[in-house]
Amino acid sequence: MRIPHPLLLLAVLGAGPVSAQSLSSREQRIRTQVAAGFDDAVALLERAVNTSSGTFNVAGVRAVGQIFRQQFDAMGFATRWVELPAAMKRAGHLVAEWNGPRANPGAKRLLLIGHLDTVFEGEGTRFARRDTVARGAGTADMKGGDVAIVAALKALKQAGVLDEMRIIVVMTGDEESAGRPLSVARTALIEAARKSDVALAFEGGSAASATIARRGASGWVLTVTGRQAHSSGIFRNETGFGAVFEAARILDEFRVQLSKQPYLTFNPGTIVGGTDVVYDSEAVKGSAAGKTNIIAKQVVVQGDLRFLTPGQLDSARAVMREIVAANLPGTTAVISFDDGYPGMPPTDGGRAVLRVFDQVSQDLGYPAIEALPPEQRGAGDISFVAGIVDGLDGLGVAGFGSHAPEEGVYLPSLKMAAERAALLMLRLSTPRPIP
Numbered sequence: 001m002r003i004p005h006p007l008l009l010l011a012v013l014g015a016g017p018v019s020a021q022s023l024s025s026r027e028q029r030i031r032t033q034v035a036a037g038f039d040d041a042v043a044l045l046e047r048a049v050n051t052s053s054g055t056f057n058v059a060g061v062r063a064v065g066q067i068f069r070q071q072f073d074a075m076g077f078a079t080r081w082v083e084l085p086a087a088m089k090r091a092g093h094l095v096a097e098w099n100g101p102r103a104n105p106g107a108k109r110l111l112l113i114g115h116l117d118t119v120f121e122g123e124g125t126r127f128a129r130r131d132t133v134a135r136g137a138g139t140a141d142m143k144g145g146d147v148a149i150v151a152a153l154k155a156l157k158q159a160g161v162l163d164e165m166r167i168i169v170v171m172t173g174d175e176e177s178a179g180r181p182l183s184v185a186r187t188a189l190i191e192a193a194r195k196s197d198v199a200l201a202f203e204g205g206s207a208a209s210a211t212i213a214r215r216g217a218s219g220w221v222l223t224v225t226g227r228q229a230h231s232s233g234i235f236r237n238e239t240g241f242g243a244v245f246e247a248a249r250i251l252d253e254f255r256v257q258l259s260k261q262p263y264l265t266f267n268p269g270t271i272v273g274g275t276d277v278v279y280d281s282e283a284v285k286g287s288a289a290g291k292t293n294i295i296a297k298q299v300v301v302q303g304d305l306r307f308l309t310p311g312q313l314d315s316a317r318a319v320m321r322e323i324v325a326a327n328l329p330g331t332t333a334v335i336s337f338d339d340g341y342p343g344m345p346p347t348d349g350g351r352a353v354l355r356v357f358d359q360v361s362q363d364l365g366y367p368a369i370e371a372l373p374p375e376q377r378g379a380g381d382i383s384f385v386a387g388i389v390d391g392l393d394g395l396g397v398a399g400f401g402s403h404a405p406e407e408g409v410y411l412p413s414l415k416m417a418a419e420r421a422a423l424l425m426l427r428l429s430t431p432r433p434i435p
């Protein structure tokens with residue numbers, strides 16, 4: 001999932017251990033432990049980033065899973081690797097569970113969500129640090145967030161408070177392109193949510209915002225067919241307008257009719273057209289051949305569609321189907337939709353978690369936290385459990401260029417993320433009145 005445009009990055013970089021009178025002595029201890037573990041955390045991030053793990057690189061995702069599994073094993077978590085059916089062509093997920101022997105029966109059970117896969121991978125996306133910035137695939141989205149989870153838990157353990165907590169960590173192996181069917185791909189995550197009270201997700205964050213509501217995402221494939229004929233006859237009714245012009249009309253009508261609705265977006269990600277088209281919608285990849293003097297026979301367009309509520313999704317699909325059916329002469333078109341990530345509507349429970357997080361942030365001398373507008377946050381794994389537990393996302397690191405080869409992270413934000421996450425987990429586990 002993309003991180004939002006980072007807000008107040010200067011605040012991240014400038015924030016230091018300001019007066020922190022509101023921290024208890026053990027919270028101070030946790031903060032000290034995060035600082036002590038910072039170099040180890042950066043080293044862990046480097047190892048994770050330099051282990052390529054594009055979603056379809058099954059061996060790579062497993063290898064990154066192994067790196068994190070060792071970290072949880074060392075802390076005494078019960079870890080397991082969840083396999084998915086081979087036909088799904090996904091690596092599976094890492095699950096790590098901790099039941100603190102001194103957990104208060106009233107303590108909230110926490111589900112921590114990360115993901116092991118990245119969009120880009122390979123040479124040119126390796127870890128490269130320059131001062132306080134590190135570049136590389138997954139530095140921000142979200143190996144940085146995964147490392148923040150580990151760093152926070154280690155600090156809690158070293159400060160002697162982990163024993164009071166109950167935690168399940170799920171790091172999925174296919175967040176950037178979830179296997180289908182989704183119900184199978186997300187069984188482990190949903191089962192973990194059923195045993196939890198609050199879900200905390202570590203997608204990229206910023207100093208002053210977090211996510212309690214986000215849009216859902218689904219996909220679509222548009223296939224347009226025209227009559228193959230000599231180009232000199234184009235625009236005549238008997239030859240028709242060809243698949244390329246019809247695809248252009250449809251996409252432009254989508255834009256004209258639907259691009260101004262709040263919370264709704266749709267993006268044609270790929271388009272392939274010509275006389276001979278080969279397209280693989282699973283790999284989002286294709287090729288085309290044609291001639292400039294031949295009217296194109298086929299176009300395939302694949303895109304996404306993001307929405308806040310199921311009603312908005314349904315009505316957008318209806319408009320799109322209508323546009324697709326109003327064909328230019330000599331052409332036909334069909335559009336198919338698939339159900340992707342559900343939306344995450346705002347809830348009172350989510351707002352309450354946000355208030356605790358806001359207080360934690362301010363007590364640490366970091367900025368106050370506001371809810372990020374739902375449309376500024378892409379789809380994410382937490383949406384699958386939004387109907388089961390209260391949730392907060394955006395607890396990860398602040399970076400830039402996610403889903404792009406030049407991705408990077410502001411390393412001070414790794415420390416901030418770990419400190420805030422550790423204290424949030426502690427306060428949720430051992431509730432105290434929020435002033």
Ligand SMILES: [Zn+2]
Pocket residue numbers: 001002115141142175203204
């Ligand atoms: Zn992500």
